[in-house]
Amino acid sequence: MKQPVYFIKDKRLKKNFSAYMNAMSAEEKSRIVAEYKTWFNGLNAEEQAEATAAMMDNLNHVVAGVRDNLEELDGAIIRAKLGEVPQAISLSYIASQCGKSKSWLSQRLNGNKVNGKEARFTQSEAKAFQDALHSLGQKLLNISLL
DSSP, rough: OOOOGGGGGOHHHHHHHHHHHOOOOOHHHHHHHHHHHHHHTTTTTTHHHHHHHHHHHHHHHHHHHHHHHHHHOOOOOOOHHHTHHHHHOOHHHHHHHTSSOOOHHHHHHHHHHTTTEEOOOOHHHHHHHHHHHHHHHHHHHHHHOO
8 A cells, every 4th residue: 555645746745745744743744834835935926826736736646546545455354354255155156146257256356457457346346245245144044954
């Protein structure tokens, strides 16, 4: 998982943001903010507009990166919650209950790259997967051999 500073493209913003995030005290953070404000206020109106546009562009990159991190984390959480279950049950059966193939399910469970991007569950796919697991669990609970 990448830190938000990774997604900042502008070198000056990246340096200032890194310094701010690594600051050890509130005073140090305040000093960094004051230095940035002094720099920004020293710009003319056109330069301030350009700097603001650059900040917004970088902020959009950070937000997109954080979203990717959250999606990656969601996949890791699903894998952790499943534990040994994928080895114990038929993934083909579960996938068919979701209307998908075993390879489709395996790609999402393992975070494989598909078309250059990590395969992930959408909200509706995760819900369908959960429902299929619950349905199988209920069937197993209802089995009475004696």
